[in-house]
Amino acid sequence: MSSPTPPPDPTDRPRRPPFPLARWALIAAAVTGVAAAFGYVGGWLDPHRLTPQRIVDRLQVNGGLHPGYRRNHAKGVCVIGHFDSNGSAARYSKAALFAPGRTPLVGRFAIPGGNPHAPDFGVPIRSLALRLTQADGQQWRTGMNSMPVFPVATPQAFYEQLAAGRPDPATGKPDPAKQAAFFAAHPETAAFRAWAKNHKPSASYATESYYGLNAFYFIDAAGTRQAVRWRVAADNRPAGNAPVPPPQDYLDGELNRRLAQGPLRWRLLVTLGQAGDPTADATRIWPQDRVEIDAGTVVIERSEAQDHGACRDINFDPLILPAGIAASDDPLLPARSSAYAESYRRRTAEQAGGATAHAQERAP
């Protein structure tokens, strides 16, 4: 369809346009303007913005750089199991996994912190992350912790908490004065501190309850939204006492001994929020009288070492949700999602580049 171009008409197009400098300047300004806008949106020209990269950088400073490992909750173990739904939550959520029936899951028990070789009893917190995969391919990923409230309510406060928790090069431990100053400046941490004060590090992953911490919405088939929080409550025999002094690595072995005798169980309990219950503040629990639904049983059947287990390459992003569950306005949720993505990006790149990062670290 192309046709030869007619020869340029000298009257139509003067050789030199009027004001050529102004024209060049206009072109330069247009290009620079778009590039600058891109730079601003991308954060390069906005140095004060809290970004996922900055959060993960601080996690890396506090925990040390351990190539191939998660930047937080680095020490953990993969578990395989399923969720047996009894159908009770299906009234509130149309998610297929809440219909009566069984949904396979891959999970991970862990302790917080960026050091994959940290001592198990150095922190009172344990965590459980789950990825449930529905038959339709949609997934529910949730990262839960063994305390009912999170220390802080906002990503900015979390970022400041990381700075206060930075290990002093001299002692290898956080500076108590800095931590005290942080807590004094953040009264919202009181509920968490009260919990931590009275909570001994458990000698088993199996005896803890794990809390979703953030609020979400369940959405039923008619589109009605119900504010919820969830937790899994342990239904396993109590733990024995850990040896004294507590060994560096105890929880994995304890879990394996239990699993050798049979599956472990947790009940999935969903708390229904009422109007006025905070959905955007993970430092505050809801009133005790809220209706609670027993949605079914999380069953853990076996474990796998995290170096090669099924959970290793899963990013337990709490915003990967099936239709029927939606995020609340809790500002921690998008921050978790974006920071987890950055952690996943870094550690998979290290894994692909250094390949045997885990194995190398294991070498004596």
Added chain:
Amino acid sequence: MNRDTELFWWPARVLHWLMAAMVLTMLFVGVGMVASVSARHSWLLALHKPLGAAILVLALLRLILRLWRAPPPLPADLPALQRIAAQTSHWLLYALMLALPLVGWAMLSAGGYPVMLSDSLRLPAIAPFDADWFARLRWLHRVLAYSLFGLILVHGAAALYHGLIRRDGVLRSMLWRRRAAAETPSPPQDAD
């Protein structure tokens, strides 16, 4: 000869400007969402995936139309180097518009993520769940995105150069009408 032969065919122009808006939006969304921890991260991500899928479909349609109907020729007096640059960059733009959504889709697949275009619409995985592949594709997605953005800047600068400096009708051929043509006696037609 129809005067419209100097213009791009109207479907090409409609697709060009529609996709210009979509692709630029997409690049800003992408670079913004990975640098944000606020609620913006979530809604930008929710926009990024369906918009990327739409760009993939439209880019395919556009490629078919481009192969079916050639664009107006470049000015005969355009220096050879600029002619080569123009042709190369246009095919590169097509390649990147197709590659970026495909790499993004494959990257999410390799990361084991369900590829959700909405709350309930899920695309199938087009790559196996493999973290090494995720790492490579994630890197590639970023590099290709920056390349596309750079190429768009060059493309825009070249278009303005044609329109403001050379004034050779190349920019006009992608706009809605010819310059009010005093040299043609016939009345303006709107038979685009």
